[in-house]
Amino acid sequence: MASHVFMIRQETAPAQWWFLSLAFVGAAYAATVTLRFVAYLALCRCHRPKDDLRRRYGEWAVVTGPTSGIGRAMALELARHGLNLVLVGRDPAILREISGTVKSLHKVKTKTVVFDLSLVWTPDGDEPLRRLREAVEGLDVGVVVNNAGVAKPGAVYLHEADVEAWVRMVRVNMSAVTEVTAVVLPGMVSRGRGAIVNIGSAGSEYIPSLPLYTMYAATKRYVAQFSRSLHVEYASKGIHVQCQAPFFVDTRLMFRFEEAAGGVSLFTVTPDAYARAAVAWIGRGGALCTPAVRHQLLRRMAAAAPDSVHDWILLRLATWNRKRCFSGSE
Template sequence: MNVLAWGGFRLFHMMRRFYIHAFAPYPPFISYGAWAVVTGCTDGIGLSYAKELARHGMKIVLISRNMEKLQEVAHVIEKEFSVETCIIQADFTKLDIYDGMKEQLAGLDIGVLVNNVGILTDFSPFLDVPEGEKTYQDLVLVNNLSMIRMTHMVLPGMVKKRKGILINVSSLSALYPFPFLATYAAAKAFVDSFSRSLAYEYKDKGIDVHLVGPGLVYTKMTDKVLDGPDLTAPTPDTFVQCDLRSITKIQVTSGYWFHNIMRVDQLLGLRRTHIDDTSGGMAYDKADGQAEIGREQEKITLGYYLKDSLVPEAPHQLGYPFSSRRPARVDFSELKLDRPDSNRGPHPTRNALVLQFRLGNQVFSRMVTFSVLAWAGVQLFHQMRRLLVHAFAPYPPFASFGAWAVITGCTDGIGLSYAKELARRGMKIVLISRNPEKLQAVALQIEKEFSVETLVVQADFKKLDIYEGIKEKLAGLDVGVLVNNVGITTDIQSFLDVPEGEKAYQDLVLVNNMSLVRMTHMVLPGMVEKGKGIIINVSSLSAVSPIPLIATYAATKAFVDSFSRSLAWEYRSKGIHVHLVGPGFVYTKKTDQLLDRPGLAAPTPDTFVRSDLRSITKIQVTSGYWLHNLQRDAACFVNYVSPALATSLGWWGMKFVLEKSKLRSEKRKKL
């Protein structure tokens, strides 16, 4: 397929989406059930969803934390649309609210659930956000855990009657890592991955899972950066009206025609270029790759509209084929960037739109001139380079970064191997896990074998009250390496079939994501202060594209990927190496049910860790092992060419793994 045919194909889909958002009839929402449940419904987009669904005859369950606003909204909806409402006051930063909500929703014929509630942090580097520990904890609980728990609460009733609509509100920031909004973008990457997996799992049961990722909408949140609503930033009412027309017709959308253009714009890789604004808005230092953002409002404008220009190497799965390892440079010194000021000057999106068209011309030219063979040659070169690094590169001088290495989830598998290999290279080891007997056994083994000091910290990452205790234990230690390895998974089953699903998914989010953010926030300040440090975040190949049957696990790993890449850019100029490793199968106790023995495709933890540690400071994003890197690149390419195909392959892959696991279990029983 040549470029013009491909361009025509994309244009057709864009025109189809434009028509649907502008003119398509609304679905008969009331036929799915009498009630619509809307979280985060007292302002902005959530309020508009509540009003528009009420306009179509649905009764509305309003869930938010402010009782006065809830009562006010309920009164407006009842008066304007003559429908019944139900108020539920709930603070999604708390873990104990869901049983009460479940009782209040019991017996209601729910046809639509809108998972809209969300919070946003200040547009600042990770450590500069005020009250960061509490802010990031609240963000994970509100933006991610609420969606999982509410979906698990409402979905069974929909499946029982074989019809229902789930609307999960994400953001354009989910498509790429977003420096200066690292945790928020990661939370939205979680929403994207989970929604796409869930949609595939329940598509044959009458459930429409609708993922909407808007750009800027003119609300109270965006009033600081927008002069007012316009063609590029609609009002919440306009946005919601456009989005609701696409329900049941488009599964993944940005909800509004201009935002969809921005989404396709990102798929094409139009934000793959560094901005070189010599006027002072942003300066790029070629020697060390440091981006200095001079003005807060320019920072906001460029961050929203050119955010991927800030992301270093390691192309994201959606734009992979047209990405280079190092971004190109374009001189925009002749282009004046008007800044929004107190006098409500020129609209910031106007400048961004000009940049988009200029970048679009450059990328179109690149697509025409580079052949598939040239692209394949580049990929082969990078694969060979990675192979050589993982196999033969010298290990970094880990002890020079600090005396201590902190490893979470360290008593088995990959975490244990990281602890042993770092101890082998002269580092003292802090072991953090929940089992005191295993911790003591590992500590004795390391002290005896490698003659290094160890410190044991018992902590259950399923709980939120552990971090102050960990912080006290780590106080005063010269930490040079942090390995965020702790993680759990669920059974390979559909979302509702996982045993004790509500608790299992809550634990999954707290262990896989909350621990990552809180431990990083705890250790990173000391590294920044001395100007050096290594953070190793262990992800998974399942982060590359959604994986049905392990939907929530894959979503937590998408969070890890996005967060790590954003953080790497923010702190690269401060001597911090944030290393993201997403392995495939490694032969551990977790995979013993699936694998007969370690082999070429599934190395032992020791082999894997030694391979990965050679790449620290040399490769920022890797799968840690040469064959897993090939698998990652193949998955990235398929997800770029056809996200639907990638999700389908994930489904069949998990089916195959599940069948193999059953066969092995039966074989062991016979023995």
């Protein structure tokens, strides 16, 4: 009888040990995820004094694509933080309008540079690039927001759009980010400070695929990897490089998925709300971040679903969007 009990103990002890180890690993993982999320929320709540960006990085900010959506909201938010602005866009009238609005609301200076960023790395792009260099020369440029971006052609199969349209997207989303960064870096290196914010997309970072928006997602992956490597390359020179990867922001570019997916609109933020969070995050955290709290929640939820589920849902939503675009309701 006694030997029988001893045998059962011997058999159950390793099982208990395994169970306890797994429970410990599970608890440690849950604690790490929770702590990361709490640390993230703490950063979101962290108040940034009005003159902080000016003091830490410099008096001027360069913003590309300030004529609508996120770029416009970020330009206004940076001005609210006391930064003078170099506004880079392709439409002179709207640039003048946003410049006037900024100056009427905040006591800052502005400069505008007319630049169609789809011309970067073409002979026609040399002249506006020279004007941009001239505009920032001698300025204490502390912050750069590479925001301009295009998602069109979207909701199309790769073989459907003409090559020139893809090339324009590549130039705006990738070449312009690279070139504008290259223009401001020498000044930042010589001053030993600066913050570069590249607007990427959650669509290339936190979900496995973005069917029918393949080229867009691929260009945004470039933005993220470009930022990650520069983050490491320039950290010792006092320059913080960051890719911000938002989910849904209510602009004309936003994929109109939310109408098909109902609940997604819960996770959509206004450009102003995004800009407040985005500016609070400048120079904080690692090379990749998702500033808005709602987007952070969506990111956590997305991480829990298997890739095949994402792929299935996204293809259906994109197909729905495609029908909508081609039926002319978009």
